[in-house]
Amino acid sequence: MKILVCISKTPDTTAKIAFTDNNTKFATEGVQWIINPYDEWYALVRAIELKEKDPSTIIHLVTVGSADAEPIIRKALALGGDEAIRINSDSSDSYTIAYQIAEIARQGAYDLIFTGKETIDYNGSSIGGMLAELLDIPFVSLATKFELNGTAATINREIEGGEETCEANLPLVVSCQKGMAEQRIPNMKGIMSARTKPLKVTEPVAVEALTSVASFELPPAKAGVKLVDAENVAELVRLLKEEAKVI
Amino acid sequence: MSVLIFIDQSEGRIKKTSYEALTYGAKVAEQIGTEAIGVLLGTSSDELAALGKYGVKKIHHVADANLNHLDAQAYAAVLAEIATNLGAAVIVVSNNLTGKAVAPRLSARLKAGLVSGANALPDTSNGFTVRKGVFSGKGYAHISIHTPVKIIALSPNSYETRSGEGTAEVVPATTAAVASKVKVVSTQKITGQVPLSEAERVVSGGRGLKGPENWGMIEELAGLLDAGTACSRAVADAHWRPHHEHVGQTGGSIAPNLYLAIGISGAIQHLAGVNRSKVIVVINKDPEAPFFKAADYGIVGDAFDVVPKMIAEVKKLKGI
Numbered sequence: 001m002k003i004l005v006c007i008s009k010t011p012d013t014t015a016k017i018a019f020t021d022n023n024t025k026f027a028t029e030g031v032q033w034i035i036n037p038y039d040e041w042y043a044l045v046r047a048i049e050l051k052e053k054d055p056s057t058i059i060h061l062v063t064v065g066s067a068d069a070e071p072i073i074r075k076a077l078a079l080g081g082d083e084a085i086r087i088n089s090d091s092s093d094s095y096t097i098a099y100q101i102a103e104i105a106r107q108g109a110y111d112l113i114f115t116g117k118e119t120i121d122y123n124g125s126s127i128g129g130m131l132a133e134l135l136d137i138p139f140v141s142l143a144t145k146f147e148l149n150g151t152a153a154t155i156n157r158e159i160e161g162g163e164e165t166c167e168a169n170l171p172l173v174v175s176c177q178k179g180m181a182e183q184r185i186p187n188m189k190g191i192m193s194a195r196t197k198p199l200k201v202t203e204p205v206a207v208e209a210l211t212s213v214a215s216f217e218l219p220p221a222k223a224g225v226k227l228v229d230a231e232n233v234a235e236l237v238r239l240l241k242e243e244a245k246v247i
Numbered sequence: 248m249s250v251l252i253f254i255d256q257s258e259g260r261i262k263k264t265s266y267e268a269l270t271y272g273a274k275v276a277e278q279i280g281t282e283a284i285g286v287l288l289g290t291s292s293d294e295l296a297a298l299g300k301y302g303v304k305k306i307h308h309v310a311d312a313n314l315n316h317l318d319a320q321a322y323a324a325v326l327a328e329i330a331t332n333l334g335a336a337v338i339v340v341s342n343n344l345t346g347k348a349v350a351p352r353l354s355a356r357l358k359a360g361l362v363s364g365a366n367a368l369p370d371t372s373n374g375f376t377v378r379k380g381v382f383s384g385k386g387y388a389h390i391s392i393h394t395p396v397k398i399i400a401l402s403p404n405s406y407e408t409r410s411g412e413g414t415a416e417v418v419p420a421t422t423a424a425v426a427s428k429v430k431v432v433s434t435q436k437i438t439g440q441v442p443l444s445e446a447e448r449v450v451s452g453g454r455g456l457k458g459p460e461n462w463g464m465i466e467e468l469a470g471l472l473d474a475g476t477a478c479s480r481a482v483a484d485a486h487w488r489p490h491h492e493h494v495g496q497t498g499g500s501i502a503p504n505l506y507l508a509i510g511i512s513g514a515i516q517h518l519a520g521v522n523r524s525k526v527i528v529v530i531n532k533d534p535e536a537p538f539f540k541a542a543d544y545g546i547v548g549d550a551f552d553v554v555p556k557m558i559a560e561v562k563k564l565k566g567i
């Protein structure tokens with residue numbers, strides 16, 4: 001069994017969001033970077049659990065990013081995984097990223113590819129589906145549970161108002177969210193061994209981006225809260241009905 | 248040329264988010280001077296011609312029971328074929344749970360640029376640019392699509408449904424047989440509740456409610472307001488409430504018309520999942536709770552005092 005886990009680097013969840021260069025770039029100064037939480041907590045940890053059950057499993061991590069993504073991929077290796085591949089491209093176009101990962105996926109002949117549900121910066125929820133299409137294999141999105149029996153997978157996925165249990169055969173692309181696994185903290189042994197695990201760097205293949213960011217914008221600031229006295233709940237209900245018109 | 252709108256169904260019933268997509272798609276068609284055509288996959292018990300009131304002239308219906316359940320691979324293949332045959336210039340889907348699986352596949356298949364989570368009409372004054380939410384609601388990006396075919400996945404509850412007169416012509420469509428490789432074996436729906444992803448109003452509780460035994464008043468208020476229920480991660484982690492109710496950075500992301508947060512501090516990771524709500528109301532006993540900064544209305548007070556009063560007031564309003 002060979003599993004590929006897609007790891008992306010995102011600003012810390014508490015990072016201040018601001019833009020520079022005439023609102024065309026995200027202001028990265030002072031920003032702490034983390035492994036995208038969905039990739040770390042759910043995709044990677046579930047892959048590690050599968051390896052714990054079947055130690056012959058090989059886990060590779062892949063990230064598309066410039067050299068400054070390396071601390072993040074090392075951190076991911078400290079949690080688990082056998083080796084990592086960094087594709088040296090800083091593209092922000094989902095298709096380009098998926099295309100690069102597809103190239104690696106073909107070479108490595110993986111049985112299973114995990115992505116996170118979405119990146120918390122771009123919020124695309126796109127790479128997994130694009131990757132599956134490029135590889136012409138099934139895609140199960142927004143999985144909350146994943147079990148494997150040989151090459152048959154049983155997966156729970158989120159649907160409107162509930163969940164659905166489905167079955168599909170490997171190879172597969174699965175996007176992972178809450179429920180798949182529990183967050184883990186890397187231990188000392190993991191951190192030490194991560195330093196010596198292979199991290200290969202490859203150059204991107206040529207592909208044309210389908211989209212680009214024209215500009216960023218901050219959402220309009222809220223007008224400020226209208227406080228109602230706790231003794232006057234009737235007034236709040238009136239405001240919600242007559243002013244905000246939401247009830 | 249045309250604008251093709253994917254109509255999403257579940258158990259044969261058309262989802263509310265599809266009406267938004269239809270309204271939006273019809274507007275885009277008007278904007279670029281072409282016609283809007285809907286496409287529905289799977290059998291349906293709803294009256295399709297009536298969807299014309301959202302502005303579509305035609306609906307292509309692939310009434311194949313093999314397509315009743317989502318398999319992104321099969322859906323994308325069928326949609327790509329139809330889009331190509333109709334010469335679609337723009338494809339609109341709702342960025343709901345189905346859209347998130349299908350739109351990216353379709354994008355890669357057609358090499359058509361995708362903007363997922365769009366929340367405004369495209370700007371066609373100079374190229375084709377669509378606004379979407381980024382940084383979990385803390386920013387917007389204007390994304391330019393460079394390809395001849397464009398795909399827009401519209402964020403649920405970000406474009407108002409409008410209906411007028413008109414019926415659509417329903418055109419039965421067939422495509423080459425599609426074998427779904429993902430088999431649905433069972434469905435677990437949460438009954439008796441408004442699904443969070445479709446809820447126009449949401450009542451949400453945090454650790455301030457002290458324990459699961461106190462959720463009765465939350466559910467009662469939600470019931471009265473026809474609202475879904477949600478909770479903070481702290482609450483879901485403590486197993487006070489089921490995981491599917493957890494909203495925020497690592498849980499669900501919602502944008503209802505009303506989000507009523509009770510006993511939730513308003514941590515930045517919580518806000519990330521709810522900050523696109525149109526009206527935010529906060530009830531918290533701590534006047535310094537960060538949530539008040541993101542709120543439109545608020546009461547500084549004890550939930551155990553305020554919520555029962557609110558229930559009484561809403562009942563009064565409804566004449567119960």
Ligand SMILES: Cc1cc2nc3c(=O)[nH]c(=O)nc-3n(C[C@H](O)[C@H](O)[C@H](O)COP(=O)(O)OP(=O)(O)OC[C@H]3O[C@@H](n4cnc5c(N)ncnc54)[C@H](O)[C@@H]3O)c2cc1C
Pocket residue numbers: 013037452453454455456478479480481482493494495496497498509510511512513514515516517520530531532533536548549550551
């Ligand atoms: C990477 C990361 C991701 C995260 N993702 C999420 C996420 O997706 N969603 C999420 O919710 N959190 C998330 N968190 C956790 C988040 O930071 C907060 O810890 C969490 O939201 C706190 O939940 P809470 O507001 O219910 O509890 P608390 O922070 O304990 O707040 C309870 C609030 O209730 C008020 N209160 C107490 N008693 C009463 C009363 N009687 N009446 C009225 N008010 C009262 C208090 O004043 C307080 O403001 C994440 C954290 C990290 C680090």
Ligand SMILES: Nc1ncnc2c1ncn2[C@@H]1O[C@H](COP(=O)(O)O)[C@@H](O)[C@H]1O
Pocket residue numbers: 006007008009036038039043062063064065094097114115116117118119122123124125126127128
């Ligand atoms: N640059 C990247 N390198 C590797 N994987 C990525 C990258 N960007 C996104 N992914 C993966 O794709 C998932 C969905 O990302 P997105 O479509 O951008 O929301 C993420 O959770 C990651 O698992």
